[in-house]
Amino acid sequence: MGKRYFQPEIETMPVDKIKALQSERLVAQVKNVWDNVPYYRKKMEEKGVTPDDIKGLEDLHKLPFLTKDDLRDAYPYGLLAKPLKDCVRIQSTSGTTGRRVVAFYTQHDIDLWDECCARAIVAAGGTDEDVVQVSYGYGLFTGGPGLNGGSHKVGSLTIPMSSGNTERQIQFMTDLGATILCCTPSYAAYLGEAVNEKGLKDKIKLKAGIFGAEAWTEEMRHDIEEKLGIKAYDIYGLTEISGPGVSFECEEQKGMHINEDHFIAEIINPETGEVLPEGEKGELVFTSITKEAFPLLRYRTKDLCVLTRKPCSCGRTHIRMRKPMGRSDDMLIIRGVNVFPSQIETVLLGAGMTPNYQIIVDRVNNNDTFDVNVEISQDMADGPREAVDAKQKELVASLKSMLGIKANVNLVEPKAIARSEGKAVRVIDKRKLYD
Numbered sequence: 423m424g425k426r427y428f429q430p431e432i433e434t435m436p437v438d439k440i441k442a443l444q445s446e447r448l449v450a451q452v453k454n455v456w457d458n459v460p461y462y463r464k465k466m467e468e469k470g471v472t473p474d475d476i477k478g479l480e481d482l483h484k485l486p487f488l489t490k491d492d493l494r495d496a497y498p499y500g501l502l503a504k505p506l507k508d509c510v511r512i513q514s515t516s517g518t519t520g521r522r523v524v525a526f527y528t529q530h531d532i533d534l535w536d537e538c539c540a541r542a543i544v545a546a547g548g549t550d551e552d553v554v555q556v557s558y559g560y561g562l563f564t565g566g567p568g569l570n571g572g573s574h575k576v577g578s579l580t581i582p583m584s585s586g587n588t589e590r591q592i593q594f595m596t597d598l599g600a601t602i603l604c605c606t607p608s609y610a611a612y613l614g615e616a617v618n619e620k621g622l623k624d625k626i627k628l629k630a631g632i633f634g635a636e637a638w639t640e641e642m643r644h645d646i647e648e649k650l651g652i653k654a655y656d657i658y659g660l661t662e663i664s665g666p667g668v669s670f671e672c673e674e675q676k677g678m679h680i681n682e683d684h685f686i687a688e689i690i691n692p693e694t695g696e697v698l699p700e701g702e703k704g705e706l707v708f709t710s711i712t713k714e715a716f717p718l719l720r721y722r723t724k725d726l727c728v729l730t731r732k733p734c735s736c737g738r739t740h741i742r743m744r745k746p747m748g749r750s751d752d753m754l755i756i757r758g759v760n761v762f763p764s765q766i767e768t769v770l771l772g773a774g775m776t777p778n779y780q781i782i783v784d785r786v787n788n789n790d791t792f793d794v795n796v797e798i799s800q801d802m803a804d805g806p807r808e809a810v811d812a813k814q815k816e817l818v819a820s821l822k823s824m825l826g827i828k829a830n831v832n833l834v835e836p837k838a839i840a841r842s843e844g845k846a847v848r849v850i851d852k853r854k855l856y857d
Contacts, residue, residue, distance in 0.1 A: 539572025614649025
């Protein structure tokens with residue numbers, strides 16, 4: 423297989439040239455926000471920083487951080503760096519609390535975003551001969567529009583399915599010979615289940631999938647690859663920075679290459695804000711150096727991960743981020759113990775369970791309750807009850823070993839947990855922790 427790049431001269435640029443380009447773009451962007459975004463200028467003044475203090479990458483740490491709270495405080499237009507008449511699109515997060523986050527795009531911003539997503543599709547083996555089925559949601563959510571634009575840039579035949587209507591998804595997949603599937607990993611697992619139930623695995627032509635927008639483990643990757651007979655690639659992004667395509671996996675599948683000509687990545691200590699050296703785990707921070715309408719500097723993502731510049735055999739030179747290992751904010755604290763849903767998924771799938779599960783946390787008489795409901799396979803449901811009981815005990819022990827606290831594991835019948843056609847609802851926290 424030959425090397426797969428959409429923009430080889432950028433994707434394989436020597437690291438010293440990448441850094442020089444980042445420095446040049448950073449200096450210009452800082453001046454831009456100082457001149458055009460009063461909200462930023464005030465934040466910089468409060469920190470005692472002016473554009474003259476930023477001469478290159480080495481000065482990035484002097485700039486103030488931005489958080490989701492800033493985006494809510496400045497909603498809707500407070501962080502715009504361009505007149506509204508120059509903006510052609512908004513996208514928005516699904517927002518779980520408070521005001522929604524709204525991001526603005528000029529046509530140039532959309533063109534660059536499409537290129538980033540095109541790089542991801544080509545890295546997954548996509549060409550202008552492929553049929554790309556985009557089963558992310560369309561609309562305000564960035565998943566559908568991002569991969570749709572990337573597929574157009576590559577020249578692939580694009581099926582803008584959006585999420586849901588699984589019968590139709592499978593019909594189009596078989597009738598039109600879709601070769602690349604783009605959706606959330608939980609929906610990919612659901613489609614895989616449905617394809618196999620219908621006995622259609624040998625009728626589909628999928629070779630690759632590009633899955634993101636929610637956390638998923640290596641075990642889940644193998645489960646999807648086996649069910650759909652594909653290679654499953656990770657893609658990362660967030661609405662605030664542009665959407666999917668901030669980073670993506672190559673065929674090595676050893677971390678996602680960050681599009682460093684557009685985004686500068688840092689890892690910080692989430693408690694102190696101190697920048698950590700490469701290879702250390704901390705909170706991921708992004709600076710947009712080419713965005714026109716909505717350029718965020720030092721935006722704290724809350725995602726915990728590690729960056730590495732170890733050479734990649736794919737030939738891409740852009741820094742890689744490991745799959746996020748949870749978040750500094752959606753981490754559950756149960757009975758005083760830090761619990762990440764990804765740890766639970768690792769145990770369940772490692773024990774051969776289905777990827778259909780739910781974590782339910784509640785507080786009864788001031789004590790946390792911790793339940794993990796997991797669907798069993800049809801084979802297990804048809805087998806002896808003793809085997810189910812034994813598996814339940816095994817999972818309780820494995821989770822206690824991984825987490826340090828006991829969970830009540832409930833093995834439930836196949837299809838007992840509601841299927842999601844968008845982001846899977848993995849965690850239900852019923853505690854009133856923030857009255």
